[in-house]
Amino acid sequence: MTEGSLITDELRALIGVAWEPAVFKIEEGAIQRYAQAIGDPNPMFNDPEYARMTRHGRLLAPPGFTGWPVREARAKEKLFDTLIKAGGPPRILDAGVEFEFFETIGAGDILTATLSVASITERDTRLGRTMFTAAETTYLNQKGDLVLRSRSTLMQF
Amino acid sequence: MAEQIYYEDVQAGMEITPLAKIATSLMLVKWAGASGDFNPLHYEDDFAKAMGVGAPIVHGALKRAWLGQLMTDWIGEEGRLKKLSCQYRGMDYPRKMKTMEEPHDGETWWCKGKVTGKHVDGGDHLVECEIWVENGKGERTTPGSALVALPSRGAL
Structure with missing residues (x-):
């Protein structure tokens, strides 16, 4: 740990280590509740009868929906906790996300999500000395296809 | 739903059909659950x-x-x-509820975007877009970008 740095040795040790993968199912009702919460009336996310008539044949997950609880949210909570316990600053905010979609995700899919911390950096912001953690999660479906990759950035100050 | 948009219909600078949203404490509760x-x-x-952050904020x-x-x-x-x-740059604060269904008067948010470019890559007709969420003062609290593949009339 360098003088005045927010990045402890415990934090540094998290970088590049993949977490235990999480396996979960994409449920139809969870997709519907998610679309309703956003206020998105798209029948591909709300109406199973309609969706069955389309080439997809099932409800699709709205972009970013990855099962309930949304893995982004669950992994984020665990990551918040891990980063604070490893000595990161106590105030933590979500700074942004980047999704790369490869294959369709829909009702009935079983996904395996694996998170790893890609980098931890720090710089001065209007909030003072601020630490940025970039976490990457890959999602494979039941066929083993890569369906989604997300990169989240968390800031702590 | 709107009519299907095709690759040939879009060009750089074109506006993406805006979408209005009102964040309320009710919506945040639903979002937390969902x-x-x-x-x-x-x-x-x-x-x-x-x-x-002063008060409860809208989830990024x-x-x-x-x-x-x-x-x-927009892409159909x-x-x-x-x-x-997208990046969560600015805090947004939800409207509180006045009745079980109606929020108090206040801010309306707009999701907006514009096409920044397009190109063909292999069989994909790709369109790049700049997108953002704008608060009631017209400030972009959540700037971002998107890449989409649209159907092509040439491929019909």
């Missing part, structure tokens, strides 16, 4: 103050989900969203 994000930052006054991921809807509405069922990203 997403499983139960961070008290989004419903506890004292906790939000201690976290340095909810604003990102709005931007997802902006894009899926034949379009495919390839990339979506």
Whole structure:
């Protein structure tokens, strides 16, 4: 740990280590509740009868929906906790996300999500000395296809 | 739903059909339940103050989900969203509820975007877009970008 740095040795040790993968199912009702919460009336996310008539044949997950609880949210909570316990600053905010979609995700899919911390950096912001953690999660479906990759950035100050 | 948009219909500078949203405390409760994000930052006054944001704020991921809807509405069922990203730059504060269903008067948010470029890559007809969520003062609190593949009339 360098003088005045927010990045402890415990934090540094998290970088590049993949977490235990999480396996979960994409449920139809969870997709519907998610679309309703956003206020998105798209029948591909709300109406199973309609969706069955389309080439997809099932409800699709709205972009970013990855099962309930949304893995982004669950992994984020665990990551918040891990980063604070490893000595990161106590105030933590979500700074942004980047999704790369490869294959369709829909009702009935079983996904395996694996998170790893890609980098931890720090710089001065209007909030003072601020630490940025970039976490990457890959999602494979039941066929083993890569369906989604997300990169989240968390800031702590 | 709107008519299907094709690659040939779009050019750089074109506006993406805007989408209006009103964040309310009710919507945040629904989002917490639907997403499983139960961070008290989004419903506890004292906790939000201690976290340095003043009052409960709109979930960044909810604003990102709005931007997802902006894009899926625009590209239609034949379009495919390839990339979506956004940064949570500014805090947004939900309207409180006046009745069980009606929020108090206040801010309306707009999801907006414009086409920045397009190109063909292999068989994909790709369109790049700049997107953002704008608050009631016209400030872009959640800027981002998207990459989509649209159907081509040439490929029909």
